[in-house]
Amino acid sequence: MSPADPTPTPRDARMTWRRFVDRAMAGVMLLCSVLVMAPLFLVVYFLFREGASALDLNFFLQLPKPTGETGGGMAHAIVGTIELLLMAVVLGVPFGVLGGIYLAEYGSDRTSYWVRFAADVLNGVPSIVWGMVVYALLVVPFKTFSAYAGGVALGLMMVPLVMRTTEEVLVLVPQSYREAGLALGIAKWKIILVIVVRAAMKGIVTGVLIALARVAGETAPLLFTALGNNFWNRNLAQPIAALPLQIFSYATSPYDDWHRQAWAGALVLILMILGLNLLVRFLSRDRNFD
Amino acid sequence: MAPPSRLPDTAFRWLALLAALTIVGLIALVGWELYGGARLAVAKFGVKFLVNSTWDPVTDTYGAWPFIFGTLVSSLIALVIAVPLGVGTALYLTEMAPGRLRQPIIMVIEMLAAVPSVIFGLWGIFVLLPWLRDHLFPWLQKLFGFLPIFQGAIYGVSMLAGGIIVAIMILPIVTSVSREILRSVPNLQREAAYALGATHWEVIRIAVLSYARRGLFGAMVLGLGRALGETMAVTMVIGNRPEVSASLFAPGYTLASVIANEFTEATTDLYLSSLFELGLVLVAVTLLVNIIAQLMLRSLAGSGSGKVT
Numbered sequence: 321m322s323p324a325d326p327t328p329t330p331r332d333a334r335m336t337w338r339r340f341v342d343r344a345m346a347g348v349m350l351l352c353s354v355l356v357m358a359p360l361f362l363v364v365y366f367l368f369r370e371g372a373s374a375l376d377l378n379f380f381l382q383l384p385k386p387t388g389e390t391g392g393g394m395a396h397a398i399v400g401t402i403e404l405l406l407m408a409v410v411l412g413v414p415f416g417v418l419g420g421i422y423l424a425e426y427g428s429d430r431t432s433y434w435v436r437f438a439a440d441v442l443n444g445v446p447s448i449v450w451g452m453v454v455y456a457l458l459v460v461p462f463k464t465f466s467a468y469a470g471g472v473a474l475g476l477m478m479v480p481l482v483m484r485t486t487e488e489v490l491v492l493v494p495q496s497y498r499e500a501g502l503a504l505g506i507a508k509w510k511i512i513l514v515i516v517v518r519a520a521m522k523g524i525v526t527g528v529l530i531a532l533a534r535v536a537g538e539t540a541p542l543l544f545t546a547l548g549n550n551f552w553n554r555n556l557a558q559p560i561a562a563l564p565l566q567i568f569s570y571a572t573s574p575y576d577d578w579h580r581q582a583w584a585g586a587l588v589l590i591l592m593i594l595g596l597n598l599l600v601r602f603l604s605r606d607r608n609f610d
Numbered sequence: 611m612a613p614p615s616r617l618p619d620t621a622f623r624w625l626a627l628l629a630a631l632t633i634v635g636l637i638a639l640v641g642w643e644l645y646g647g648a649r650l651a652v653a654k655f656g657v658k659f660l661v662n663s664t665w666d667p668v669t670d671t672y673g674a675w676p677f678i679f680g681t682l683v684s685s686l687i688a689l690v691i692a693v694p695l696g697v698g699t700a701l702y703l704t705e706m707a708p709g710r711l712r713q714p715i716i717m718v719i720e721m722l723a724a725v726p727s728v729i730f731g732l733w734g735i736f737v738l739l740p741w742l743r744d745h746l747f748p749w750l751q752k753l754f755g756f757l758p759i760f761q762g763a764i765y766g767v768s769m770l771a772g773g774i775i776v777a778i779m780i781l782p783i784v785t786s787v788s789r790e791i792l793r794s795v796p797n798l799q800r801e802a803a804y805a806l807g808a809t810h811w812e813v814i815r816i817a818v819l820s821y822a823r824r825g826l827f828g829a830m831v832l833g834l835g836r837a838l839g840e841t842m843a844v845t846m847v848i849g850n851r852p853e854v855s856a857s858l859f860a861p862g863y864t865l866a867s868v869i870a871n872e873f874t875e876a877t878t879d880l881y882l883s884s885l886f887e888l889g890l891v892l893v894a895v896t897l898l899v900n901i902i903a904q905l906m907l908r909s910l911a912g913s914g915s916g917k918v919t
Contacts, residue, residue, distance in 0.1 A: 338809050338812070339809065341809070341811055342809040342810050342811040342812070345811040345814070346706055346810065346811070348698060349698045349699070349701050349702035349705075349706055350702055350706070351698075352694070352695045352696075352697075352698025352699045352701075352702060353698070353699045353702045353703070353707075353715055355695055356695055356696065356699045356719060356722075356781050356785060357715065357718045357719070357722070359722060359778045359781070360718055360719075360721055360722040360725065362733070362737070363725060363729065363730065363733045366733055366736075366737050367729070367733075370736070414629070415629045415632050416629075417629075418625060418626050418628075418629030418630070419626065419629040419630035419631075419632065419633065421626045421629075422623075422626035422627050422629060422630040423630060425626070426623055426626060426627070427630070431627075431630075432630070434634070435630045435631065435633050435634065437904060437908075438633045438634050438637055439633050440900075440904050441637070441897060441900045441901055441904060442633060442636060442637060444832075444835045444836065444839070444896060444897075444899075444900035444903075445640065445839070445893060445896060445897070445900075446838070446839025446840070446841060446866055446892060446893070446896055447839070447841065448839070448841045448866050448869055448870055448889075448892075449640060449644070449839070449889055449892065449893050451873075452643070452644060452647070452869065452873070452885075452886065452889045453639060453640050453643045453644065455873075456643040456644075456646060456647050456886075457639070457643055476636060479632060479633065479636065480633055480636075483630070483633065507616075507618060507619050508619050508622075508623075509618055509619050509621075509622035509623070512622070533724055534724075536726075537724075537725070537726020537727070537728065537729065538726070538727075539726070539727060539728040539841075539842045540727070540841040540842055540866070540870055543870055543873065543874065544873050544874050547874070564726060564728045564842075567728050567729070567732060568728050568731070568842060568846075571728075571731065571732045571735055571736075571846065572735075572846065579736065582732055583732065583736075586728075586729045586732050589726060589729065590725065590726070590729060593724050593725075593726065594721065594724065597720070597721065597724050
């Protein structure tokens with residue numbers, strides 16, 4: 321039937337309907353995508369609108385003022401977050417990277433299948449649970465909340481993340497690199513450390529940064545480990561402040577000025593995390609080996 | 611090849627194995643510490659703990675039902691919202707989106723995944739809750755007020771608000787896992803349907819969705835696992851009242867948020883122990899759900915290294 325056919329047949333009507341459904345569903349899918357992206361834009365928009373005005377130099381340099389006084393900052397929480405993340409790296413990276421090496425280089429057996437499985441399952445454990453576990457492990461025996469406990473909680477969360485990403489990049493290193501090393505008579509552990517890991521270094525660092533960005537915003541594991549405080553802490557065996565903790569306690573407080581500071585803190589935190597993510601993007605632009 | 615000592619090699623291998631096994635050790639540690647903390651409550655309340663709906667620190671009586679109920683309901687709401695949106699977006703990305711739009715959309719979704727829970731909570735308190743209270747909830751009540759789930763007073767903080775915020779938080783993982791699944795549908799499937807004269811949508815419905823059904827279910831289960839354990843954002847908007855109410859406008863409480871709120875305030879040993887038992891319930895459920903999700907997604911990926919996190 322030609323397009324000029326004057327009388328529509330049932331076949332035409334059916335086709336028109338099918339075309340209509342096709343277009344409609346395409347619209348629905350596009351709408352879904354827009355709705356999925358909307359929260360990010362809304363959150364970022366409000367973070368800048370509410371947070372930027374509360375952000376000044378004092379925010380980065382001062383401690384919180386006593387309740388009722390306006391002003392002050394979150395200097396201690398920014399430094400606290402950095403300290404906690406450093407401790408997490410010290411704990412999480414060696415275990416994660418070594419475990420990843422095992423999975424990629426040694427494990428072709430059932431052990432590595434189960435370790436991989438366990439790592440993926442462990443990634444799904446709610447972060448608040450890590451807080452409880454570390455509370456029982458470190459806070460109860462030492463009878464005090466401490467920066468160490470907070471660092472350990474974040475570090476434990478990093479282990480499975482780093483392990484999986486390390487494994488994934490090591491597997492990408494071409495087999496010929498290893499064979500070249502073997503042909504030279506180099507011991508396997510040296511081949512791994514000097515050739516394979518070095519070749520994959522950028523990818524491993526990227527994985528660590530991803531894990532770091534993921535735990536940097538965690539509040540729940542710190543609630544009963546690092547606890548938070550309102551002053552400078554020079555003793556890691558004492559409670560320490562962290563940006564997410566400070567945001568939480570200020571956001572749920574009844575004071576307007578604290579709400580403003582919570583927005584400012586959130587803006588700083590999200591800029592830190594998005595900064596880490598951009599760094600990851602930049603680093604992983606050319607991760608292929610060919 | 612005797613001369614070079616094999617000792618360093620063996621030592622390094624064992625060291626790496628030990629590091630890999632810390633993962634298994636960590637799972638054991640989680641179970642052991644939580645059980646250790648919960649022992650007192652387990653001995654005192656037994657199985658009744660799970661079904662008792664009184665949570666009263668004053669009389670030292672503890673039951674987990676309001677929190678189990680709240681966790682299940684808020685997670686279900688989250689799934690009802692997030693799964694259609696996530697799968698729709700994944701379909702758009704794999705089947706429809708023009709090449710130059712694809713990468714930016716994926717990047718936005720990845721950035722959404724990077725936003726910390728506490729920031730969603732902050733935004734939830736000051737932006738989402740007022741809007742829900744003044745606009746969406748009254749509108750829902752006007753249209754669907756005859757349903758028991760949309761009756762009762764509107765405070766803003768509510769089970770529904772908690773579900774919505776959790777939905778936003780699990781959208782990225784549901785979307786990205788669904789996308790992986792859809793990308794693994796062989797093109798032959800699509801071509802066969804096109805050859806039969808199917809429209810674009812019919813190809814998706816007949817060839818892609820029916821092929822990917824099991825995998826998408828796996829993505830949903832994985833999303834459920836995340837939803838069950840969400841803590842901070844939910845705590846900030848759900849209202850934190852241990853009540854079982856039919857209305858979604860009523861405040862609720864979840865396992866994770868009661869732990870977050872009351873753990874450092876637990877005054878008696880039994881109180882603390884009960885909170886540990888809540889943690890044990892939470893871990894047991896999320897581990898179970900995650901194991902199911904991983905098994906489903908792995909059986910699809912075929913070999914061991916499913917790239918799903």
